Amino acid sequence: MTSRLVSRVNAALERHLPEQRLFLKSEEGTRFIRLRPVAQASMILGSAVFVGWTVIVTSIFLIDTISAGNARDLAQREQAMYQERLNYMALERDARAAAASAAQDRFALAMDQVSDMQTRLLESEERRRELETAVDVIQATLRRAIDERDDARLTVATLQGELEAETGTVQTAAEREWELQQTLAFLNDALENTAEERDETYTQMAEAADEINRLNFEFALTEERQNRVFRQLEEAVAVSMEPLDEMFSAAGLSTDDLIESVRRGYSGQGGPLTPIISTSGDGPDPLSDRANQLLQELDEINLWRIAAERLPFSNPVQGPYRQTSGFGPRRDPINGGRRMHNGLDFAGSRGTPIVAGGDGVVEFAGRQSGYGLTVEVRHNNGFMTRYAHLNRIRVSEGERVSRGERIGDMGTTGRSTGVHLHYEVHRNGTPVNPMTFIRAGRNVF
Structure with a gap:
């Protein structure tokens, strides 16, 4: 077949x-x-x-x-673009830091000018009070001289009446005439001295008036300079507060709660604000109120800065990286299937520096199941950040760290498919999207 x-x-x-x-x-x-x-x-x-x-x-x-x-x-193109973006952000950050430093220098210089103007103003006030006292003394002396002149004229008139009456006195007419001439000569001398004192008093009063006008002009000029300095300081304060307010608003945080928390933590360093200028006993003048208001705003900026330093607004990776996973449901890279991803994944080179996102205390530093070498930092207001899959840990439990301080190196320990950092942010025990805080802090840090 x-x-x-x-x-x-x-x-x-x-x-x-x-x-x-x-x-x-x-x-x-x-x-x-x-x-x-x-x-x-x-x-x-x-x-x-x-x-x-x-x-x-x-x-x-x-x-x-x-x-x-x-x-x-x-x-390579994406890495070059990202590196260019990092360089631009670094330049922008340096520019903002330089602007903040320049603003602080201008503020310190302005405060020195305000202090100098306050000293000169107090000295001018003291001179004005002395001149007013001198004018009062001169006026009292002038009134006393006028009273003495009037008394002398009355006495002369009385003596002249006695001479004309020729009452039965034992003195001769020649003796009475001689005594009258002596009295008239004394009165004339007294009147001449009084007239000279009056003229001198008028001259001193005119000089005092000129000095008062000059002091008033200097006071007005000083007040205008102070207003200009205060306007510049108030504008600088407003410009400094705007990016902080935008950052907290973008992160969905209540500034009132944050400021109150910082105040409670720094209660031992507080105290009432003392007015800079107070020239009367009736209460602070408008300049003092304005200065106190400016000091309160500066104190509020300082509290905002402390609150921002203590929260995780900074990027935890200090070097080139690529974001490989976001926050939310995703396909599990090892077993497949949909899983919840409670953080962000940043892929980079092994040993890339990992830094703290904000001030806090290291709550855990060691190996965790699935996470590998892990560092957990406890921040204020119920926030916690987790840095997983590290190649090396550089801090210990209980250690206090600052924002930007290096806490470890990027690695691939634990349940990982490659070198990267797994970064989580928890608020009151609930995972939240870390990118919300990183984006909010880009214009500040």
Whole structure:
């Protein structure tokens, strides 16, 4: 049955593939090998399959090579773009830091100017009070001299009446005339002295009035300078408070609760604000109220800054990285299936510095199941941050760390598919999206 089928196939292929003979010559004789149509077709088919398989494998290899080259180029471009973005953010951060430092310098210089102006103002007030006292004394002396002059005139009139009456006195007319002349001479001298004192008093009063006008002008000029300085300080305070307010609002945090928490933590360093200027006993003047209001706003900025330092607003990776997983449900990279991802994954080079996102106390530093080498930092207001899959831990439990302080190195310990950092933020025990806080803090830190 099989031989008949082969014969039929050979007969069908005979027209296209006639039978060939391959002669092999040796010392013993000449032999030949018959190549039937079926054998030739099998050889051709085998050669075609081999050539086709070679072409397919070569094509797949070339496609993989081109795809890998494109992927590397894309990754390099993304890394270059990200590095450029990091450099821009670093320059922007340095510029903001320089602007903040310049604002602090301007504020310190302005406070020195305010203090100097306050000292000069107090000195001018003291001189004005002394001049007012001198004017009062001169006026009292002038009134007393006028009273004495009037008394002297009354006495002269009385004496003249006695002389005219010629009452029975024992003195002679010559003696009474001599005494009258002596009295008149004394009164004339007294009147001349009084007139000189009056003229001198008028001169001193005019000089005092000129001095008072000059002091009033200096006071008005000083007040205008103080108003200008206070306006600049108030504008600087408003500009400084705006990014902090935007950061807390973007993170969905109540500034009142944060400020109250910081005040409770720093209650031992507080105290009432003493007015800078108080020239009367009736209460603080408008300048003192304005200065106290500015000091209160500066104190509030300081409280906001302390609250921001204690919360995880900073990026935990200090170096180049790529975000590989976000917060929320995702496909499990090891077992598959949908799982909740309670943090962010940042892929980078092994040993990349990992820093604290905010001030706090290290609550845990060691190995955890699934997380590998892990550091947990407890912050204020019920916040906790977790840094997992580390290659090395650089802090110990109970240690206090500051924002930006290095706490470990990026690694791949625990349940991990590669070198990366798993970063979580918890608020009152509930995981929240860390990117909300990182984005909110970009314009501040």
